[in-house]
Amino acid sequence: MxxxxxxxxxxxxxxxxxxxxxxxxxxxxxxxxxxxxxxxxxxxxxxxxxxxxxxxxxxxxxxxxxxxxxxxxxxxxxxxxxxxxxxxxxxxxxxxxxxxxxxxxxxxxxxxxxxxxxxxxxxxxxxxxxxxxxxxxxxxxxxxxxxxxxxxxxxxxxxxxxxxxxxxxxxxxxxxxxxxxxxxxxxxxxxxxxxxAPSRVPTPPPRLSQPSDWYTPEQNRVAREMSDIDVEIERLHQDRRRLEHEMRAVAERAEAGILRALWSDGDDLVAAVEEILSGIGFRVRNMDKEKSPGERNLEDLRLTVPDDDKWEAIAEVKGYTNDTKTSDARQLREYRDLYRDESGRFPDMTLWITNPHRRRDPSSRPSPNVAVGDAARIAEAVHIQTVDLFRIWRDVTERRMTSEDAIRLIRSAQPGAWTIPTPHAEQQPPNNPTA
CATH class of the missing domain: 3.40.50 (Rossmann fold)
Structure with a gap:
C-alpha cells in the first residue's frame, strides 16, 4: 500500500x-x-x-x-x-x-x-x-x-x-x-x-493555502469540469486524464503569464500588469518600449480609455519583498511633473501599482499601512495592489463585470491607498482612507 x-x-x-x-x-x-x-x-x-x-x-x-x-x-x-x-x-x-x-x-x-x-x-x-x-x-x-x-x-x-x-x-x-x-x-x-532531505518531503508544499482562490479563468473552468466527471469516474476515466493534463498545461501558462502579477517584480511584473490592464479594457502604452536610447526614463505605463480620448493616466509599477516603500512616492511626483512639462497639464490620474510581500501567499498579505496611504495622497496618486487588479481582471474575463464598469471603478478611485470594494457594501466608496 x-x-x-x-x-x-x-x-x-x-x-x-x-x-x-x-x-x-x-x-x-x-x-x-x-x-x-x-x-x-x-x-x-x-x-x-x-x-x-x-x-x-x-x-x-x-x-x-x-x-x-x-x-x-x-x-x-x-x-x-x-x-x-x-x-x-x-x-x-x-x-x-x-x-x-x-x-x-x-x-x-x-x-x-x-x-x-x-x-x-x-x-x-x-x-x-x-x-x-x-x-x-x-x-x-x-x-x-x-x-x-x-x-x-x-x-x-x-x-x-x-x-x-x-x-x-x-x-x-x-x-x-x-x-x-x-x-x-x-x-x-x-x-x-x-x-x-527530499526523501522526507518529496515535493515542496503548495505556495497557496487555497489554490482555487487564485485560479485563472481557464483553471476554474477545468476544475468545474473535473468535479462533474468525478461523479462517474469509471465511465469518464479517459476524460479525467485528458483534463488533468490540460490543468497542468494551463497552470504552467498562468505561472509564466498572468500570475507573474502576484509573484514577480521588475520587467516581468510590468508585463503582467500591462496584460491585466489591457484585459480590463484600458488602452496601454509601455513607455520603456517607446523610449529612444539616451532618453530619460518615464513612468512604466500610460493608460487611455476607448470612450474618452482626452483622459489619460500614468502608472508606475513596483514589486516589493516586504512592505511598499513610501520613498518611491517621490518618483511618482517626478513623473507627474515630467508629464506636465510634456503635455502642459498633469495627468488625469496617477496610479502607483504595487506587488508588496510578493513571496507570501496573496491570501495572507497584510493591507497597506497608513504611511503608504499618506505617501500616495501627498503624491496625488492612487495606490492599488496587483492582487486587486487580478480580481477585477478575472471578473471582466469571466463576464461577472463589464469592461465599462471595471474601468469606471478604477477611475473613480481617489488619491490614497485603494482596495477593491467588497460585494457586501455597495455604498462603500472605492477609496479606503484607513488602509
Missing part, C-alpha cells in the same frame, strides 16, 4: 492548529503526548513532528521537529555501528526581561520575513518573550531567527548533518514561541526539510 509523505505527528496541538497544517501533510496523526503517539505509530514511520509545549520529552533524532514554546525537549541520536546514545539536544524555555528583539542578518532567507513579523508582534506584547536555552552538545552552532539585545535566542533553527560515520539523513529542529500563523511557518519548514 502506497503511503504519502511527509508523515507528520501533531503532538499537543489544539484543533485549530491541527486543521491549519493538515492540508500540507501527506498523513497527519495527532496525540496529546509523544508517549501516546508512540503507542499507536512508529517513530520510524514519522518524518516530522509538530509539537506544542512539550515537557520532559525524549524523541529519536531521525525526526525533523518544529516545536512551539518548548518546556523541555530532548532529542537523541544513535551511532549506526555501536550500541548506546551518541549525542543529544536539549531545548528549554527560560524567563527573560529583555523586550527589544532583532532578526540577525544571517537568518535563513526562507524564515526572514516570518521572523521579522513575529519579532514585531512579540515586541508589542507587554511581557518580555521567553528565550530558548540549548545544550552545548551541538554539531554546529544553532542559527538564531530572533534574538534579544544580548543575543539570546527567542527562535532558532538547528541542522544536524553528521549522523555518525556518514550515515543517515540531515535533520532540522525549529524552535519557536507560540505563533498565530502556524501554517505559514510549517510551509516554510517543509521547504527547509525538502531542500536538505
Amino acid at each position: 502506497e503511503f504519502q509523505r511527509p508523515r507528520v505527528a501533531a503532538i499537543g496541538l489544539n484543533p485549530a492548529q491541527f486543521d491549519t497544517i493538515e492540508p500540507l501533510c501527506g498523513t497527519l496523526h495527532g496525540a496529546a503526548s509523544w508517549a501516546a503517539y508512540a503507542k499507536r505509530f512508529s517513530p520510524f514511520e514519522t518524518d516530522i513532528a509538530v509539537m506544542s509545549e512539550p515537557q520532559v520529552l525524549t524523541i529519536p533524532r531521525e525526526i525533523n521537529v518544529l516545536v512551539l514554546a518548548p518546556q523541555s525537549l530532548r532529542t537523541t541520536w544513535f551511532h549506526p555501528r555501536a550500541a548506546g546514545v551518541s549525542g543529544e539536544i536539549v531545548l528549554r524555555s527560560k524567563d527573560n526581561t529583555e523586550h527589544q528583539l532583532r532578526v540577525p542578518e544571517d537568518c535563513p532567507d526562507i524564515y526572514e520575513e516570518l521572523a521579522s513579523d513575529l519579532a514585531k508582534r512579540l515586541w508589542r506584547d507587554s511581557e518580555a518573550p521567553r528565550t530558548i536555552s540549548a545544550t552545548n552538545d551541538w554539531e554546529a552552532a544553532p542559527e538564531h531567527l530572533i534574538e534579544t539585545t544580548t543575543k539570546r535566542p527567542v527562535a532558532l533553527r538547528y541542522q544536524r548533518t553528521n549522523m555518525g560515520q556518514g550515515k543517515g539523513l540531515p535533520i532540522v529542529t525549529l524552535a519557536l514561541p507560540h505563533v498565530d500563523n502556524l501554517a505559514e511557518w510549517f510551509r516554510a519548514f517543509l521547504h527547509d526539510v525538502h531542500k536538505i
Whole structure:
C-alpha cells in the first residue's frame, strides 16, 4: 500500500492548529503526548513532528521537529555501528526581561520575513518573550531567527548533518514561541526539510493555502469540469486524464503569464500588469518600449480609455519583498511633473501599482499601512495592489463585470491607498482612507 509523505505527528496541538497544517501533510496523526503517539505509530514511520509545549520529552533524532514554546525537549541520536546514545539536544524555555528583539542578518532567507513579523508582534506584547536555552552538545552552532539585545535566542533553527560515520539523513529542529500563523511557518519548514532531505518531503508544499482562490479563468473552468466527471469516474476515466493534463498545461501558462502579477517584480511584473490592464479594457502604452536610447526614463505605463480620448493616466509599477516603500512616492511626483512639462497639464490620474510581500501567499498579505496611504495622497496618486487588479481582471474575463464598469471603478478611485470594494457594501466608496 502506497503511503504519502511527509508523515507528520501533531503532538499537543489544539484543533485549530491541527486543521491549519493538515492540508500540507501527506498523513497527519495527532496525540496529546509523544508517549501516546508512540503507542499507536512508529517513530520510524514519522518524518516530522509538530509539537506544542512539550515537557520532559525524549524523541529519536531521525525526526525533523518544529516545536512551539518548548518546556523541555530532548532529542537523541544513535551511532549506526555501536550500541548506546551518541549525542543529544536539549531545548528549554527560560524567563527573560529583555523586550527589544532583532532578526540577525544571517537568518535563513526562507524564515526572514516570518521572523521579522513575529519579532514585531512579540515586541508589542507587554511581557518580555521567553528565550530558548540549548545544550552545548551541538554539531554546529544553532542559527538564531530572533534574538534579544544580548543575543539570546527567542527562535532558532538547528541542522544536524553528521549522523555518525556518514550515515543517515540531515535533520532540522525549529524552535519557536507560540505563533498565530502556524501554517505559514510549517510551509516554510517543509521547504527547509525538502531542500536538505527530499526523501522526507518529496515535493515542496503548495505556495497557496487555497489554490482555487487564485485560479485563472481557464483553471476554474477545468476544475468545474473535473468535479462533474468525478461523479462517474469509471465511465469518464479517459476524460479525467485528458483534463488533468490540460490543468497542468494551463497552470504552467498562468505561472509564466498572468500570475507573474502576484509573484514577480521588475520587467516581468510590468508585463503582467500591462496584460491585466489591457484585459480590463484600458488602452496601454509601455513607455520603456517607446523610449529612444539616451532618453530619460518615464513612468512604466500610460493608460487611455476607448470612450474618452482626452483622459489619460500614468502608472508606475513596483514589486516589493516586504512592505511598499513610501520613498518611491517621490518618483511618482517626478513623473507627474515630467508629464506636465510634456503635455502642459498633469495627468488625469496617477496610479502607483504595487506587488508588496510578493513571496507570501496573496491570501495572507497584510493591507497597506497608513504611511503608504499618506505617501500616495501627498503624491496625488492612487495606490492599488496587483492582487486587486487580478480580481477585477478575472471578473471582466469571466463576464461577472463589464469592461465599462471595471474601468469606471478604477477611475473613480481617489488619491490614497485603494482596495477593491467588497460585494457586501455597495455604498462603500472605492477609496479606503484607513488602509
